[in-house]
Amino acid sequence: MHRTAFVWDDLYLNYSFPGDHPFKSLRESMARKYMEERGFFHVVEVVRPDPPEEDILTEVHSPEYVDFVRAMSELGEGLLDYGDTPAFKGVYESALMRVMGSVTGIRLLARGYDHSVNLGGGLHHAQRSAASGFCVFNDVAIAVKQAEKLLGRVAVVDIDGHHGDGTQALLYEDPKSLKVSLHMYHRGFFPGTGNIDEIGEGEGRGLTVNVPLPPGTGDDAYLYAFDNVVIPALEKFKPDIIVIQEGGDSHMSDPLVGLKLSTRGYLEVIKRIHSFSHNKSTGKILMLGGGGYDYDATARVWTISTAELSGIDPMEVESLHDCCLTSSSAFVMERVREVVKKLRDIHGLG
Numbered sequence: 232m233h234r235t236a237f238v239w240d241d242l243y244l245n246y247s248f249p250g251d252h253p254f255k256s257l258r259e260s261m262a263r264k265y266m267e268e269r270g271f272f273h274v275v276e277v278v279r280p281d282p283p284e285e286d287i288l289t290e291v292h293s294p295e296y297v298d299f300v301r302a303m304s305e306l307g308e309g310l311l312d313y314g315d316t317p318a319f320k321g322v323y324e325s326a327l328m329r330v331m332g333s334v335t336g337i338r339l340l341a342r343g344y345d346h347s348v349n350l351g352g353g354l355h356h357a358q359r360s361a362a363s364g365f366c367v368f369n370d371v372a373i374a375v376k377q378a379e380k381l382l383g384r385v386a387v388v389d390i391d392g393h394h395g396d397g398t399q400a401l402l403y404e405d406p407k408s409l410k411v412s413l414h415m416y417h418r419g420f421f422p423g424t425g426n427i428d429e430i431g432e433g434e435g436r437g438l439t440v441n442v443p444l445p446p447g448t449g450d451d452a453y454l455y456a457f458d459n460v461v462i463p464a465l466e467k468f469k470p471d472i473i474v475i476q477e478g479g480d481s482h483m484s485d486p487l488v489g490l491k492l493s494t495r496g497y498l499e500v501i502k503r504i505h506s507f508s509h510n511k512s513t514g515k516i517l518m519l520g521g522g523g524y525d526y527d528a529t530a531r532v533w534t535i536s537t538a539e540l541s542g543i544d545p546m547e548v549e550s551l552h553d554c555c556l557t558s559s560s561a562f563v564m565e566r567v568r569e570v571v572k573k574l575r576d577i578h579g580l581g
């Protein structure tokens with residue numbers, strides 16, 4: 232019914248930037264600990280990623296960029312982009328292992344699992360020939376390519392607080408995948424893309440759906456946008472598999488993003504996708520991690536979402552929840568309504 236694989240390798244933990252850099256693999260280890268303490272792994276099977284396949288990186292990255300990362304990883308210093316993403320010893324191997332985790336997650340679905348979870352994945356900013364925003368290789372786009380080969384039509388639902396710009400760019404003309412991203416959109420906020428008029432090109436035209444949200448968007452406005460844009464877009468596209476990028480930085484306590492989701496809002500989003508998948512698709516879901524700079528909040532979000540997918544009793548994770556759903560100001564709600572209205576029009580959603 233909800234046969235779930237949890238893809239994990241300890242090498243993931245090496246993908247953690249040094250010093251006071253905000254991206255830490257502590258999130259993944261905390262989530263794993265929360266799950267262990269609650270007996271998740273009696274129900275959820277822990278599976279190691281398939282061994283490294285270096286060729287898989289060039290499905291979306293240029294060979295020159297892959298060579299560059301390998302060389303910088305041996306050197307162990309310097310920058311992989313303009314400043315956000317430093318190199319360190321072994322960054323190549325740990326980034327590749329995270330990619331293998333997402334690819335393995337897809338292969339497990341093709342082999343009969345209903346759901347797979349790879350918290351090491353979700354590195355959605357990486358571009359064809361460049362690292363960006365703490366992301367070295369774009370496992371999301373690589374997993375989509377793998378899923379298209381094995382399973383058919385793929386919908387990506389990216390609920391990270393930042394726009395999934397790398398995934399969008401790498402799949403912008405792809406006719407077999409729907410790319411949906413909900414994110415904060417505000418002057419000067421990284422990465423600066425993700426407005427409503429970015430809808431895809433060529434054969435992929437209409438298959439990129441961006442939901443830009445103002446700072447202060449709470450659970451109520453977020454779920455309003457989800458119900459009125461994302462669910463109808465999924466119904467229209469009819470995916471065979473759904474890939475969720477579940478960055479934890481849309482949470483209200485995240486220090487880098489200004490959205491206001493609670494763990495209960497996150498759970499509502501996952502429940503909606505889960506229910507859609509079983510009722511109107513094949514039930515197959517790959518859930519990935521992503522950003523998240525309040526480490527505890529991110530670990531709680533991931534644990535609660537994994538419980539939902541795998542059918543674990545919600546009471547087991549009740550103590551990890553925030554008290555209640557959050558609400559948005561009237562001003563924010565009005566702005567979100569306007570965005571939703573325009574998107575329904577642009578994408579012909581009723």
Ligand SMILES: [Zn+2]
Nearest residue numbers: 232233345540
């Ligand atoms: Zn299920």
Ligand SMILES: [Zn+2]
Nearest residue numbers: 391393480522
């Ligand atoms: Zn993010």
